[in-house]
Amino acid sequence: MKVGSDKLENVERALSHIRQAVADQKPTVVALPECFNSPYGTKYFAEYAESIPGGYTTMQLSQIAKELNIYVVGGTIPERDPNDVKMLYNTCTVWSPCGELIAKHRKMHLFDIDVKGGVRFKESDVLTGGSEFTTFQLDNTFKIGVGICYDIRFEEMARIYRNNGCDMLIYPAAFNMTTGPLHWELLQRARANDLQLYVATISPARDPNFEYVAWGHSMVVDPWGKVVITAKESEEIIYADIDMTLNEKVRAQIPVSKQRRIDLYETLYDQRY
Numbered sequence: 001m002k003v004g005s006d007k008l009e010n011v012e013r014a015l016s017h018i019r020q021a022v023a024d025q026k027p028t029v030v031a032l033p034e035c036f037n038s039p040y041g042t043k044y045f046a047e048y049a050e051s052i053p054g055g056y057t058t059m060q061l062s063q064i065a066k067e068l069n070i071y072v073v074g075g076t077i078p079e080r081d082p083n084d085v086k087m088l089y090n091t092c093t094v095w096s097p098c099g100e101l102i103a104k105h106r107k108m109h110l111f112d113i114d115v116k117g118g119v120r121f122k123e124s125d126v127l128t129g130g131s132e133f134t135t136f137q138l139d140n141t142f143k144i145g146v147g148i149c150y151d152i153r154f155e156e157m158a159r160i161y162r163n164n165g166c167d168m169l170i171y172p173a174a175f176n177m178t179t180g181p182l183h184w185e186l187l188q189r190a191r192a193n194d195l196q197l198y199v200a201t202i203s204p205a206r207d208p209n210f211e212y213v214a215w216g217h218s219m220v221v222d223p224w225g226k227v228v229i230t231a232k233e234s235e236e237i238i239y240a241d242i243d244m245t246l247n248e249k250v251r252a253q254i255p256v257s258k259q260r261r262i263d264l265y266e267t268l269y270d271q272r273y
């Protein structure tokens, strides 16, 4: 999705794409990118931040989920904590087909990197990291874990979701022109293959005129680690059918989860899998 500097236009564009997706394919779930109501940059977050729920952007997401009878994974927006207005988060909301807020994830791992000759970014200059894991269920059948962009680099987080029974991980995300070419697909396929579940990412479209140039290429990867579909770098809606039986089929044929030598790893992870 293209994201510009006009918040109302950004939200209107998101709503219009959601309507388009529903008209084209009647999906169960629609997902938006990281930072879809604001340009992605630390100097913008305070100005575009809203409280959740109650702010303009998330009210619109609630209404459209209800109107179209779908689940909406509402990308992310900068969130202002109403109890402490200095506290800002990068937050994803999830809305049920009744328009209820069923999950809220605050980005747990803040994007602070400095690649020589490449990208430098420091979310922690203005944002606070969340400290809760976030999952939701689709009609009590399919369990989804939510992470935001840089969160995908932390395999422990994904493992915890898997140990808690997640069938899919969704990451609204905005990689960049330095790390995108090397790591965007790699990380998604790694998470999907290691944990034998579906992974989806949703990115803003690439706009070379912004200071932070997003990599684009929203993607869905299946539990074999195979890319099911990928978008171009420009604006595009992509659709994927999720086979809810595939995780179990892959896990039965390559039973790595049952073969892990957790007795040797000295891991703190839950040892159920």
Ligand SMILES: NC(=O)CCC(=O)C(=O)O
Pocket: 034, 111, 148, 149, 150, 151, 153, 173, 174, 175, 176, 179, 180, 183
């Ligand atoms: N918005 C982000 O968290 C970007 C993460 C990223 O680009 C990476 O390389 O990791």
